Amino acid sequence: MSDKPILLLVDGSSFLYRAYHALPDLRGPEGQPTGAVHGLVAMMKKLREDVGAEHAACVFDAKGPTFRDEWYPEYKAQRAPMPDALREQIAPIHEVVKLLGWPVLEVPGIEADDAIGTLARLGAESGHRVVIATGDKDLAQLVNPDVSLVNTMSKPPERLDEAGVLAKFGVAPDRIIDYLSLMGDTVDNVPGVEKVGPKTAAKWIAEYGSLDGVIASADQIKGVAGENLRKALDWLPMGRKLVTVVLDCDLSGHVPGWPALDALALKAVDQAALQDFYKRYGFKTWLRELEGGAAAAAKPAPLVQSMQGTQDMFADAPPAAAVDKRYDTVLNWEQFDAWLARLNAAALTALDTETDSLDGMQAHIVGLSFSVKPGEACYIPLRHAGPDAPAQLPLDEVLARLRPWFEDAGKKKLGQNIKYDTHVLANHGIAVAGYAHDTMLQSYVLEAHKTHGLGALGERYLGRAGLSYEDLCGKGVHQIPFAQVDVAKAAEYSSEDSDMCLQVHELLAPKLQAEAGLSYVYEQIEMPVSALLARIERNGVLIDAARLQAQSHELAQRLVLIEQEAYTIAGQPFNMGSPKQIGEILFTKLGLPVVKKTATGAPSTDEEVLDKLAADYPLPAKILEYRGLAKLKSTYTDKLPLMVNAQTGRVHTNYAQAVAVTGRLSSNDPNLQNIPIRTAEGRRVREAFVAPAGHHIVSADYSQIELRIMAHISEDPGLLRAFGEGMDVHRATASEVFGTPVNEVTTEQRRYAKTINFGLIYGMGAFGLAQSLGIEQKAAKDYIDRYFTRFAGVKRYMDDTKARAAELGYVETLFGRRIYLPEIKGGNGPRKAGAERQSINAPMQGTAADLIKLAMIAVQAALDQQGKQTRIVMQVHDELVFEVPDAELDWVKAQVPALMAGVARLKVPLLAEVGVGSNWDEAH
Template structure:
């Protein structure tokens, strides 16, 4: 499984204590000093049969894999570890290089397969989604995943002060007061790091067995705390654990990419970047390196005499994005530089890179979704990150056009409409806001009518734009200063807009004040479903940090509830697909949207059922709305 935390307790002692212990066992991991854990290394069939009988009889077995790679699609088994009780664990080495006779991989897996694939035999692990991929690479469908300590920690202490991470080493230190054997202490780090399969078995075994052992110990410490709180038990048992399995399937499905189309886009972006470079030289009156902050500052502030907006910690004028954005309003060169940066990022991150990430075996791109990266409960996508493809620019939207459906299928996108505003209406209970949603009005138009004191019919496009910025801005705790900057107004005008908004929507103002007070009181806020979002800085003496935490306190319940809803939608949609035995697949989850690959023959049915499945996952004080789009590509489906 995971590369763990700190230096190994008793890692060096393994050799010296092995003689006294029973054959194949290694004593390590001093617990509280009262007993030492005895770990076993399974090297022959009698030992294997003994452990197979143990795991088959055990109510909950901790399971961990050691592998050749961190990439879940490339990883192959090096060994498997099990723990059946705290301190009672074993490592089964399978493919360590150049080592004494290990049990043969194919035969071992054939013997273990019935237990691994049994839904009745409960298993626990740390980030078992990864191990599930590893077993799938060997043709085994892991079933019976009952618990995951990564998700337990995440549900219990996401964002909590002092809870800096959720990997096994950090959890063992935080909750058990134990130092673990670290991956780096065994395999080295950086360029000289060796693969786990290169490790001698006597070094690998204590590390691997310890991972499984710690998992059981952590479960005994963490799970009772979750079970004792109805809201947390619901988030863990009814949202995070079921979604874990759906994410495994989405990752396995992958998404089809049109590499030729991306190559064309790369070529066009390259030509455009060369043109921008020439235009920038002309605007600067000389050639220079667009990527050098030093040369940039020299040209912008010394040669062209543009106003310095802010300085770097070193005292030199800053050329960061914020500064360039401000200068771009009045001067041509900063505008060109911004455009160049945006296009270079698109080219480097997506059009050049995505075709190289196509899996040779499946012909698709397989992203990884992390459930524990974002404090709010949102999923994070990596390798490649598909959530950051910009949709505001034409070039960004075109990248989505390269996400395609195979022949005979289409891409269907189902998106919750204005979800955070609806949640704001639900949480604040503001009558005017609830009323606008209940009547199916355009909420930005309704807000504009309230703020500008005109009828909804008389609202102009500019007034609606102002209302939209205020509606979304207030969700994020935007100040008059932020609003003024976004709408290019003076602060007085921005403040009067905010005052008028709160006068017309007193429920929202009350909700915000109550939320700030509650957050200061408890140190956390909650989503509608009971997810806890901790705010370590809510009582900070430093004003900036405290205000940041107050803004987060207002926004987190909305973002977190939206995250819970999309996860409930994934569970509902996948459940329906399974029950109806459809060939439709969920291929992506991005923000408030599910992206599906749907065979033509199933399209009518999916279009008809999808909105209902997604809007009925929860009953809020406002109706939920889902927009469904269809096309040959993700871009077209929008």
Template sequence: MKRLLLVDGSSYLYRAFHAMPDLRNRAGEPTGAIYGVVNMLRRLRSDHTTDELTADCIACVFDAPGKTFRDDVFPEYKANRASMPEDLAAQIPPIHEITKALGWPVIIEPGIEADDVIGTLAHQAIAQGFDEVVISTGDKDMAQLVSDRIRLVDTMKNVVYTRDTVYEKFGVYPEQIIDYLSLVGDTVDNVPGVEKVGPKTAAKWLAEYQTLDNVIKNAQHIKGKVGENLNAALDWLPTAKFLVTIKVDCELPHAIRIESDLKAAQEDTDQLKELFKRFEFKTWYRALGGTAEEESAPAAPVHPDDATPAVSLFDSPTQNIDSIKTVCINTAEAFDALCQTLWSASKAGVVVAFDTETTSLEPMNAEIVGLSLAWEAGTGYYIPLRHEDLTSDPQLPMDAILDALRPWFADHSAPKVAQNAKYDLHVLANHGLAVEGLVDDTMLASYVLEAHKPHGMDALALRWLNYNTIKYEEVAGKGAAQVSFSQVSVDSATRYAAEDSEVTFRLNQVLGKALKAEGELDQLYRTVELPFTQVLFEVERNGVLINADMLAQQSDEIAEKLRDIEAQAFELAGGSFNLNSPKQIGELLFGKLQLPVVKKTASGAPSTDEEVLSKLAEDYPLPAKLLEHRSLAKLKSTYTDKLPKMVNARTGRVHTNYAQAVAVTGRLASNDPNLQNIPVRTPEGRRVREAFVAPEGHVLVSADYSQIELRIMAHISGDETLIRAFNDGLDIHSATAAEIFSVPLDSVNSDQRRTAKVINFGLIYGMSAFGLAGNLGISREAAKLYIDRYFARYPGVATYMENVRSTAKQQGYVSTVFGRRLWLPEIKSPNGPRRAAAERAAINAPMQGTSADLIKMAMVKLSAWLKSENLATKMIMQVHDEVIFEVPQAELDRIQKEVPGIMTGVANLRVPLEVGCGTGKNWEEAH
């Protein structure tokens, strides 16, 4: 059985170019389209060589530059297409080169479009006895080629088009696609169809009349405006049909013998290595055996974007170890020997890597299954403690082993490293073990160096050590078949777990050197991120008390409100429907009620997302009710129903998990439960905070940085007027209103202050005149006038915004006041919306990132102060710029007096930091 696999290379490169971010190597060459095309080609070939019908013959077909026969017939053919972007044009020669090196014959026929070459080869292959032809493309025109033995594959959407699926998508069969396209036209190729005839009308006509010829013959019977338009287009339709028809009988200038000329070839490993090296596709380069030692460092980057110049594959120190010796410690003699060597290594100052294997990913509930350790490259040790494996030697008693290791874990002078150490601290704490001497965390080191990249061990090992780790799924299984680690055999667990510690040991050496080469980043890591992980561990461990009865009452009240809203929605709709069904809502709003379509989904259906409903709610009552229902339903399911179920049985409290290495800006992410997204703009949302309570004899204290990002803007921009307003203690929104409305400060009214507040916060997020107009409900001209006045009064802010955009484009990142790098891979993207979003982020990220740094620095100092003063007060939550404390009544006065000073004293900016401090029996009252 034979298969021919044909790729529409031109479709691939355009789709890859627009789908991928603006990736570049350090020489400044664009690489996004190359990366995308290689990914799709490799995946496609792999997908079609795994069954009994292998891809014996393959080809990648590209359009040749210059005119084709269609241009002679219709000079306006494709005339509306913009010229090819320079960045894409630069990638086409290397794409051709890499495609050939991947083993794909490349076909480029002058004067003939790729579609026609593909159509001709497909029909020739069927005539020559091939069992199947697979065409990979994103071009809808190709659907006309589908038959019982020819099918289309859309790799990017993972969709296969057969005769039936073509009908499902277009409403016509493959043999009708040419007639269908003739009627609707092709805007991409600038082929007009019948005016006002869309897909539904064309499909309807072809269902009734079968062919275009029959539609033309019956044109006089089709009434209304659409009938008039059809009759007006009768003379044009034959030409349209010619233009949209893919030729399947081209006389190719270069005769192609399919079985010999298009024979699938092996990849040219040497050439691919050179090409992957040039374009810095690090993972692929390493997979082919490439190592850092083989490379000399490339030239300094013109635009690094997704690369990190100081810590890239080509100049980072790596230790390439092909295999790791993994040792199982399951006898008393072996354990005694391990302890002696462990203490010796620690006393010699060796940083020892440790890791826990557990029963759960929930840190507060996880129990130890085994421990692994490593203190030298190439060897890792695993101590199995609670495996259910009865085939291996007896395991050592867990309590005795943990007691023996307790002094080492508690020894501050024994330096330790872990990957995502906070999790291991929790697990060990669950067994009564405290950890001191944590000097490194490889996840955090990676995060500080390359916040925009993955920080999991598997990714780090491949990126920094050129080492493929054993994956968890390889030892524990996948999906429903996955077992607990305690059910993994001791042999498999040893290979997996001991490797984890050994890899962590080596990663720490490599990442440590990379950090030291970046002094400011090393300082941020050592003085902020690393000590902060210990603070977060304590905050998570403390947890927060909630009133479950109060939440249950709120759930009942919300349920009643939801029933009322549902009844009101039914009345407005004129009948019942499922308020949770986007399909039914779409049919109701845009079908029955004929509301205007704001935007469509990827499948072409009218969207009913929050943005659309918010826009429609300005003029129609039903969308407003739907929004209200969604908001309350989410509040109920996410918080009032769920929070009581998340109370830890052992502590009686709710313990969130703060993800420290997620946001590029340095901000934390709270999950399980998410305490940072509780809505506060609705009474119901604020009431949820009332259920976060203080225990008897305590109060909650909320300490919150005031207008922190605006103050950071004043510091970073150096704008004298803005700095003076803060230093004089003025209300910044009133001061801004006085400036842009040219009125005395004491004459500013509430509407003017509100407008100024929107402008102040909007501009630091890069808001445009269009966005400001929508936010304030004014004309775009008025909004632009406000912005112009703002920048005229605060010229330093305007200069900062211009400079930061320029800096971001030059180096691919911006920095916080304390040196954190905030990477912006899309800052030079040819995609306008993506580039604009990156430019807005470039303006705001230094402020948001500096704010994140400040709160972390403050919490580190606060934790140290609470311990040094032996206070019983606990930090129990952090939400953006706010820290919440649980305070005994006896310590309240001191906390209120000293906490604001500690928080405002962590940094010396050009303007004073200000902290508000509220108290109450619950979070809402304190906030």
């Protein structure tokens, strides 16, 4: 290792973006965004501890144009503007970096990369070993024997010397400029050679030696790539100029004593000011370190290649506990029997399956891990097939011996996303019972707005993330199956997952028990629903593939006709899928008004714009019609037949339980909740969801559930009376708003009232209502004022809810589910207004989500108790869809609505309506 002093240069602009996007939406005591600040502080502290640097600088991009904008006006023209929540964190980031003792450099007119390049050159020339902390591949061109890169935000942390650059990019550091020139840079809007990616760029440079060699040999390169290269020849010199980091910038006036580096000496940490900063931004763990006298000053240490990177990203994460880990790899029956005895004796066992697929319905076991005590776990490899894989116990016999334990409801089990493991075990014929806890659902109920992966939970609650799947298997095309992972590494990874799961549970369980509402939501709603969703997913739904294929054919013909009609209106053919060409036709050729622009300044052609223009112009209407049918065809009529499970003949969706903050389920692969129903073509897709012979499809749907919840929560007399008397609530609202007797309300007045009713529960204001009804904003405001005069309880509920949400930072459903609104305290302008709108709707939407889950549980319990063969096959928002044997049809039609209406007692009646048909559309 070199004895040279170290100059440490941090690419602050690169890392602040990465920290912002990598971390959840963290907020300080006043609601101010702090995620990027968290990330930068954690990284700067760690770098200073791990890199024994005498001199350093944290370099940021300055506002305004640089010399590259003069060379090429389109430089970075497509880059989206900085998010408001990140912009708010720039000043505190600069402040805290300085308090941590780092010189901060921001030079107008030049980019951070150029300042770093210049400092790196000067540092190397003055006898320093230069370490650049960055995640930007452009800076790989600076690497030489005295300059290396380190990326502490990658996992594992990445360090690139000359050999590392060659291994990662396929070219040496002195050819990175050529490599980048050929590929271009979409982020900076620097064109390269079209369709030339990393592999082709590296291949050409290896074959022809350099960019100049590639240019000289352009005529010899065949195929489309060669044609694209020849088209780009005139541009490539400018591309090379743009991607080249400048090494001779004048930093005088920004670095005192330039070109000497004395001003870049690391300073002592300003502990008093730092303490105040940590209080302001709510960094409790770091504040405790300072107040407890923990050493905050830098401690010179040798450069290590295994920096822990983002371990300290979550400010409230406790320091990693010193856990004495004992992980066993079970390779013989003696070890197996010893662990089986421990499982049978344990009060609670955490388990994890390692498999060959992320699709639970298709996955099969590669290995199993168990933990019965913090720090103690085992891994049973069963299907590892690498060249060095040891002899393993036979899969079938291991599962046979474990089956009694798996299927014993008295043997309490714990997991992370237990629905997935339930599917995996079911694929091997094991009906697992006794799942008592799921750490993913515990986290979801406690903090739905955060992430719930086991790695994130480990960071948040244990101060350690553990190994990641990518650590073992790699990424992308180089990723290997888990069965090929070295058994020793697999054992460490899987055992750690079970161990961490158990430890996270021991921290989360008391938090849930301390809150009666949260405990109810977890124990009585989410855990039972998890088991039920596994059953619904395995049930699947029968699809008439031939009917969908016929619909696809019809849609294809329709699309061709619409395309020709659009060409006629436009006066020329154009690409109906190209926003650029559509923009040229609409705004340049036809001169239609520009409604709004994209981030790059081009006229927008998004759906909102086309919808507005369609009211007055025929071509936008045709484009909208084309887009809608094309999406329907590609997403459903083409795709659904391909997703039929070959073994069951059915489509099996996955219901994500821990995604929506309101508690709603999310359907994916395929998404059965987003099939459009407002168009005839969309409704026809539902015709393909059919019942088998001797069965019918039954749809049971809560009627106007969110309005009923609004009536209950607000206790508004008008709404309570309307629902209590079984009136048409929209007609009753119209009567009040328009001062018209109920029996004289017109269809148009009822439509207005319906829009007002549903708009207000989503927090809609006068502007939104005016747009929805196509009226003047003043008229919309008058309608809202009249509504609130007649329904004063609704107005009171909205005002009280916003005030309480601003005080607490969250709202609650009727059952105690908490929905956090981070921006209601610290958000500005539109963000805060959006959080206030959400505070009004979230209790209703969340309560509706709780009700449909309780309904699922109640209905399935009745089906099981009475031995019925009826199966729930789908859950779509406020609707349950059943596959019902004809002999049970009368029972389902009578009992299911009653069961759904009886899951809660509100101040207004709950009403569920049923429909019956041979397919889903008929049942609606």
